[in-house]
Amino acid sequence: MSSNIDVICVQENAITPDLEKQIIDVQRAAFSDVKRFENHRWLIKPGSNDLWFLAQKGKRVVGSVWLHHRTVAAQVGPLKIGGIGNVCSHPDVWGQGFARACLTKAQEYLSHSDQIEFGLLFAGRAESAFYEKLGWRRVENPIWNTAEGKKIKEATGVKMIYPARFPLAYWPEGEISLNGPGW
């Protein structure tokens, strides 16, 4: 059960070379079709205060979730987001609750944050059920990746939100600009 699984929370600027290697190992195995994860820990550069929720089996990291701080632009104004990404566990331990344990800790962080207003993630179609079970809700807003203030590409995947400082009912309608690349 997730409750017996150790999950540590490490800020980006405290990731040691050993943790870096362990996260790469898990992500490489889990996302075997993502070339960048062969040697890198991230698709877009994390901020120094971003967080990693890492599940351990013994001393080995076997599950990982990245929480990215980003202020996005909704039509009603700026929104402080905890962006969830890189959700994975090592194929050796699939089905044993490790990804759920990491995500649950990230959700606890969102729930207790007095800064972040919503969690936001982009799920694969098949995986959206995994997030729904953990309380994430699907939204249909057009969400844009931007660069230098210009819309580049509409976010793909199933867009899902989680309550943080604001309840889900406060989620605004209309277009959202990510103020940078998606995750």
Ligand SMILES: CC(C)(COP(=O)(O)OP(=O)(O)OC[C@H]1O[C@@H](n2cnc3c(N)ncnc32)[C@H](O)[C@@H]1OP(=O)(O)O)[C@@H](O)C(=O)NCCC(=O)NCCS
């Ligand atoms: C999807 C993934 C993160 C699940 O990890 P896991 O450690 O096996 O998941 P858990 O054991 O914590 O499962 C938690 C629950 O989600 C369910 N679940 C697991 N994988 C699922 C999937 N792909 N789709 C739907 N539900 C899933 C489990 O059955 C379990 O349900 P239960 O609470 O009713 O028992 C893992 O298979 C993975 O790393 N996949 C490759 C990377 C990936 O696709 N990440 C998601 C990107 S959106």
